[in-house]
Amino acid sequence: MCTSSISTPTDSHKCDFTFLSENPAKSSRKSSPRDCTVAFGRSAFYARAANRRNVRRDDSIRCSGLFVDVSVGSYDTRTCASTQLSRSLFRRSKREMPLTEGSGRKIGSHMLKRSPDMTKAWGTKSEQLLRIDDHDFTMRPGFGGPAVPVGVDVQVESLDAISEVDMDFTMTLYLRHYWKDERLSFRSNNNQSMTFDGRLVKKIWVPDMFFVHSKRSFTHDTTTDNVMLRVYPDGKVLYSLRVTVTAMCSMDLSRFPLDTQTCSLEIESYAYTDDDLMLYWKEGNRSLNTDERISLSQFLIQEFHTTARLAFYSSTGWYNRLYINFTLRRHVFFFLLQTYFPATLMVMLSWVSFWIDRRAVPARVPLGITTVLTMSTIITGVNASMPRVSYIKAVDIYLWVSFVFVFLSVIEYAAVNYLSTLEERKERQLREGLLCTCGVTHPGMMSVCYSEMDVNTTGNYGMPEENGVKRERMLVQLAMETDQVTGHVSSGAYSSVWVHTHAIDKYSRVIFPGSYILFNTIYWSIYS
Numbered sequence: 001m002c003t004s005s006i007s008t009p010t011d012s013h014k015c016d017f018t019f020l021s022e023n024p025a026k027s028s029r030k031s032s033p034r035d036c037t038v039a040f041g042r043s044a045f046y047a048r049a050a051n052r053r054n055v056r057r058d059d060s061i062r063c064s065g066l067f068v069d070v071s072v073g074s075y076d077t078r079t080c081a082s083t084q085l086s087r088s089l090f091r092r093s094k095r096e097m098p099l100t101e102g103s104g105r106k107i108g109s110h111m112l113k114r115s116p117d118m119t120k121a122w123g124t125k126s127e128q129l130l131r132i133d134d135h136d137f138t139m140r141p142g143f144g145g146p147a148v149p150v151g152v153d154v155q156v157e158s159l160d161a162i163s164e165v166d167m168d169f170t171m172t173l174y175l176r177h178y179w180k181d182e183r184l185s186f187r188s189n190n191n192q193s194m195t196f197d198g199r200l201v202k203k204i205w206v207p208d209m210f211f212v213h214s215k216r217s218f219t220h221d222t223t224t225d226n227v228m229l230r231v232y233p234d235g236k237v238l239y240s241l242r243v244t245v246t247a248m249c250s251m252d253l254s255r256f257p258l259d260t261q262t263c264s265l266e267i268e269s270y271a272y273t274d275d276d277l278m279l280y281w282k283e284g285n286r287s288l289n290t291d292e293r294i295s296l297s298q299f300l301i302q303e304f305h306t307t308a309r310l311a312f313y314s315s316t317g318w319y320n321r322l323y324i325n326f327t328l329r330r331h332v333f334f335f336l337l338q339t340y341f342p343a344t345l346m347v348m349l350s351w352v353s354f355w356i357d358r359r360a361v362p363a364r365v366p367l368g369i370t371t372v373l374t375m376s377t378i379i380t381g382v383n384a385s386m387p388r389v390s391y392i393k394a395v396d397i398y399l400w401v402s403f404v405f406v407f408l409s410v411i412e413y414a415a416v417n418y419l420s421t422l423e424e425r426k427e428r429q430l431r432e433g434l435l436c437t438c439g440v441t442h443p444g445m446m447s448v449c450y451s452e453m454d455v456n457t458t459g460n461y462g463m464p465e466e467n468g469v470k471r472e473r474m475l476v477q478l479a480m481e482t483d484q485v486t487g488h489v490s491s492g493a494y495s496s497v498w499v500h501t502h503a504i505d506k507y508s509r510v511i512f513p514g515s516y517i518l519f520n521t522i523y524w525s526i527y528s
Contacts, residue, residue: 127203129194130184130231137205140276141181147275150207151178151282152267152322156290157242162263162299162328164253165387168215169263170246177207177239178282185235198227206239207277212266212311212321217245253386256393257335258527260302265324268311272319279320281306288324299328339395343378343402346371347516350409354509358416368410375403394527401523405516409508416504 127133141148155174162169184204186194211217219241220226226242249263269277281287288306295301307323350371353364379399386393 127200129186130204131186132203135183137183137203140205140272141179141183147278148179149278149280150269151280151287152176152209153178153282153287154289154324156288156294156304156324158291159294159296159301159326160244162249162261162296164251164256165385167249167251167387168246169249170244171265172242172244173265174240174242175209175267177209178237179207179239180234180236181205182235184231184237186231186233188233191233193230193232196229196231198225198229201227201229201239204229207279208270208272209267210270211245211247212268213248215246215248217243219243253389253393254391255527256386256395257330257332257339258394260327260329261299262325262327264326267322267324268319273317274310274320275317277320279308279322281308281322296328297331298334299330302327302329335395339378339382340398343375343399344520346374346378347402347405350406351509351512353409353413354505354512358413358420358505361417364413368406368413371406372403372410375399375406379403398523401519405512409512412504412508419504 153176155176157172157174160170160172181204220243228238228240230238230240245265247263247265249261251259251261251263253259267279269279285306288304290301290304304324304326307325309321309323311319311321313319350368353367356364356367358364379396382395382399
């Protein structure tokens with residue numbers, strides 16, 4: 001048996017320990033300081049202090065850097081610092097203590113000369129360091145007192161998809177929470193924080209945030225759960241996770257595709273009202289950060305900003321709600337190429353029939369039908385990728401007005417063809433009347449020639465226009481011959497009559513293009 005005095009790192013008092021070897025043979029002989037030291041290095045001991053206090057089995061006492069395995073005994077907590085250390089650390093300390101060769105074995109300097117940060121000590125359990133088992137973490141911090149402040153900031157990683165059909169958007173973001181929980185405070189010599197993964201999150205209290213009006217959401221788990229928990233010595237906590245959420249966005253498509261949409265992602269506590277949890281943006285608008293590389297194929301992101309309001313539920317009360325607002329302006333060039341230009345070309349193609357002879361029925365009729373069917377296909381294709389809204393969109397106005405212009409070009413030729421038929425019928429009646437007036441009894445002996453002459457080329461044959469009708473001169477020559485018995489008598493009686501024909505084609509060449517240009521001017525001045 002030997003007695004040794006050991007100084008503690010935290011107090012100037014001394015601890016007198018009595019080391020008893022487990023080997024009775026060794027304990028019976030006279031011990032010297034060297035033998036005591038050797039015995040300390042080889043076997044376990046029983047330690048007993050002057051002021052006794054119960055010590056748990058398998059605990060370790062550290063005095064001036066020496067670690068002593070305590071199986072039975074007690075020590076004075078006022079003079080000796082203690083911590084729970086694993087046996088592996090104790091064995092490691094024995095292996096690393098150098099021995100010097102000489103007349104006897106002698107221990108060198110102690111392994112640990114200064115007290116390390118206990119938050120970084122090997123084998124220290126985080127649950128024991130944070131005293132997880134000593135508190136009820138099902139309750140919020142400061143239960144019964146004022147509301148616990150929880151600051152929030154967001155890093156938007158990507159804006160993945162925006163759907164007009166489903167009226168939603170998908171966003172991937174880093175959601176970070178900041179609060180203080182004094183139950184998690186711990187001792188640290190250098191004021192360093194401790195960082196944990198998602199396994200500790202299930203054992204402590206964290207804010208119960210959810211996304212209002214979300215359809216789908218999940219926390220990323222590749223390669224492990226993308227969750228981080230950082231605890232500071234004073235009890236401040238940072239809780240961060242990577243989330244992808246698909247949320248509803250109410251869109252007004254009355255100006256589609258020349259529209260601007262504003263969508264919001266709403267964050268709220270599910271269980272705690274504003275009396276228990278005060279949710280706020282940690283640094284105002286600076287709490288929302290975005291990646292500069294975020295871009296969308298159909299939209300230009302104009303602005304990101306944050307707001308905060310109170311939301312009321314009749315059955316539960318008032319809740320703090322945070323908003324992530326972003327404004328999107330749609331790129332119109334895609335729709336110009338896919339919708340507006342083809343529709344305009346179809347309308348212009350329908351005007352070609354105004355320059356085709358009205359008697360060329362096989363040329364004009366297929367042209368009109370083709371343009372009508374093409375416009376119908378364009379309208380169907382656009383509406384197939386749009387929600388079935390009950391109001392008229394801007395693209396609907398343009399397409400349907402273009403369809404009306406194409407349809408009117410077909411109706412125009414139908415009117416021209418019908419009026420031409422009426423004119424031909426009147427011409428036949430007029431010829432029969434002329435023959436009866438001249439006393440011709442044998443129409444077969446009469447040769448009739450008539451020609452239509454344009455107003456600009458016939459000089460005096462042109463007549464002024466009346467009621468949108470152009471008069472063209474039809475020259476009728478009646479030649480009557482006597483039979484060969486009485487002699488050849490030929491008398492030419494020329495009678496000129498005026499027949500009314502419609503000039504709808506000529507008017508349409510001006511009216512249709514002019515009206516369509518006027519419509520485009522008004523349309524783009526309103527919606528652009």
